[in-house]
Amino acid sequence: GQQLNQSPQSMFIQEGEDVSMNCTSSSIFNTWLWYKQDPGEGPVLLIALYKAGELTSNGRLTAQFGITRKDSFLNISASIPSDVGIYFCAGRSTSGTYKYIFGTGTRLKVLA
Amino acid sequence: GAGVSQSPSNKVTEKGKDVELRCDPISGHTALYWYRQRLGQGLEFLIYFQGNSAPDKSGLPSDRFSAERTGESVSTLTIQRTQQEDSAVYLCASRVGHLDFYEQYFGPGTRLTVT
Numbered sequence: 048g049q050q051l052n053q054s055p056q057s058m059f060i061q062e063g064e065d066v067s068m069n070c071t072s073s074s075i076f077n078t079w080l081w082y083k084q085d086p087g088e089g090p091v092l093l094i095a096l097y098k099a100g101e102l103t104s105n106g107r108l109t110a111q112f113g114i115t116r117k118d119s120f121l122n123i124s125a126s127i128p129s130d131v132g133i134y135f136c137a138g139r140s141t142s143g144t145y146k147y148i149f150g151t152g153t154r155l156k157v158l159a
Numbered sequence: 160g161a162g163v164s165q166s167p168s169n170k171v172t173e174k175g176k177d178v179e180l181r182c183d184p185i186s187g188h189t190a191l192y193w194y195r196q197r198l199g200q201g202l203e204f205l206i207y208f209q210g211n212s213a214p215d216k217s218g219l220p221s222d223r224f225s226a227e228r229t230g231e232s233v234s235t236l237t238i239q240r241t242q243q244e245d246s247a248v249y250l251c252a253s254r255v256g257h258l259d260f261y262e263q264y265f266g267p268g269t270r271l272t273v274t
Contacts, residue, residue, distance in 0.1 A: 089265025149202040
C-alpha cells in the first residue's frame with residue numbers, strides 16, 4: 048500500500064536534546080497528522096495540521112504543514128525518556144476521500 | 160468501555176485457514192477504519208466505513224480480505240485462506256464523523272500470526 052517517506056528512520060538522542068523529523072509526499076495533502084505509538088498499543092494523535100504553512104504546538108512538540116503541501120515537520124524540544132516510541136506522520140490527500148496514508152515511522156530512543 | 164476494543168488480542172492460525180477479527184468502535188462514532196501494520200513498518204490503510212455510505216475498499220490487498228460493518232456498530236475483518244505474509248497487527252480506529260478535525264481513536268490491535 049501507499050506510504051509516505053519519513054526520516055530519519057530511527058534516532059538515538061541524549062535526554063534534553065531537541066529532535067526533528069520530517070515526512071514527504073509526492074502528492075499534495077490537505078491534512079497532516081502526527082501520531083506516537085507505544086509498544087503494544089495503537090497510535091495516539093499528537094498534532095493535527097489543516098492549512099499550508101500552519102505551525103502548531105502541543106507542549107514541547109511543534110509541527111508545521113509545509114508550504115508546498117507535500118511535506119510536514121515535527122520537532123520535540125528538550126526530550127525526556129518518556130518520548131521514546133515510534134512517531135508516524137499521516138496525510139489526507141486531495142482526492143476527496145477520508146482515507147489517511149501513514150508514514151514509515153521514526154523510532155526515537157532517548158538516552159538518560 | 161470508553162475506547163475502541165478489538166478481539167482477539169492475539170491470534171495464531173495455520174496457513175490456509177480463515178480468520179475473523181472484531182472491532183468494537185466508540186459508541187456514536189460513525190466512521191471506522193481498518194489498518195494493517197507489519198513488523199517494524201507503518202500503518203497500511205485497508206478499508207474505511209462512513210455511516211451508510213459505500214465503504215472505501217481501495218486498500219484491501221486481495222479478494223481474500225473482506226470487512227463488514229452493521230450500522231454504526233461492530234465491524235469484522237475476515238481473511239480467507241490465510242498466507243504467511245498476512246502476519247501483522249491489524250488495527251481498527253473510529254471517529255465521530257467524517258470531517259477532518261475529528262480525531263481517529265485507535266484500538267490496541269489484533270496480532271495475527273500465520274504459521
